[in-house]
């Protein structure tokens with residue numbers, strides 16, 4: 001590899017942040033030979049963060065290591081957070097809380113209007129219940145601040161009842177500690193590139209709250225690596241996601257004691273695969289889930305990882321990536337949500353329904 005990563009610089013910057021181990025890392029970095037064969041000039045690889053090992057895996061396990069590390073240091077006994085009904089974050093928080101002995105409260109927001117019992121009761125919701133989480137509901141899923149306000153009220157009530165609550169934030173905060181988990185993942189990837197002799201031309205990652213995207217990008221730049229990191233929008237269009245990522249990178253830099261290692265031109269976002277909107281799937285996304293399952297034996301999820309892969313394939317198919325031979329996509333997990341989207345998946349013509 002042309003750029004030797006400065007591991008010491010990143011290690012020093014991360015050293016002061018408390019962390020608890022929840023993940024099985026390193027997760028594999030795998031070549032996708034049968035999918036790549038459909039794009040002869042390119043080699044497609046997948047970083048298998050669906051294999052992080054906590055409760056069916058996913059990116060949030062890396063983020064929670066830093067939040068729950070802090071909750072332990074602060075002597076908290078209860079954790080709470082807010083997310084969509086089929087949130088993977090809430091499922092993994094519930095599992096991590098069970099593992100570490102925290103009481104757990106999760107607020108499920110109605111971001112996707114649905115009366116489908118698969119959506120409302122299966123997938124992540126079923127698992128939330130298995131992990132013993134206390135479930136609260138919030139009807140206005142697009143009101144990020146309203147959801148936070150209601151969560152704060154629940155936390156205040158828990159405190160009044162004698163608990164020591166710790167809120168895991170989802171909306172932007174001054175210290176987005178979860179992003180540190182992905183600065184660390186950048187380190188893990190850099191090691192794998194060296195070990196496997198890979199020179200990646202770009203990385204593609206789902207971009208929702210943006211902590212995974214901003215953490216990876218800041219991590220690579222701290223290591224002194226200039227590899228492009230493209231955020232595939234899963235919740236907001238480019239106009240809203242770009243400033244969100246820029247501001248998150250600046251916050252992560254401050255947490256790492258660094259200044260503007262990420263340049264404005266480093267922030268690349270695409271909303272090619274976003275339509276018809278958050279948590280809703282297009283025919284291309286469902287087709288991508290089926291293709292990757294049938295060609296590689298790998299399960300993508302409908303809300304995040306399938307949009308990441310579908311968006312990459314759409315870029316390839318439209319000739320936008322002609323100079324990008326080695327493409328690494330991040331599988332951020334979310335597989336349990338497949339069961340919540342049973343009807344949409346079965347709507348493919350080949351299933352004959």
Ligand SMILES: Cc1ncc(COP(=O)(O)O)c(C=O)c1O
Pocket residue numbers: 058059060087088089206207208209210211212213301304305332333334335
């Ligand atoms: C499976 C999965 N992938 C990707 C994301 C997006 O990650 P981030 O919120 O860090 O942008 C999420 C967020 O909930 C997720 O659950």
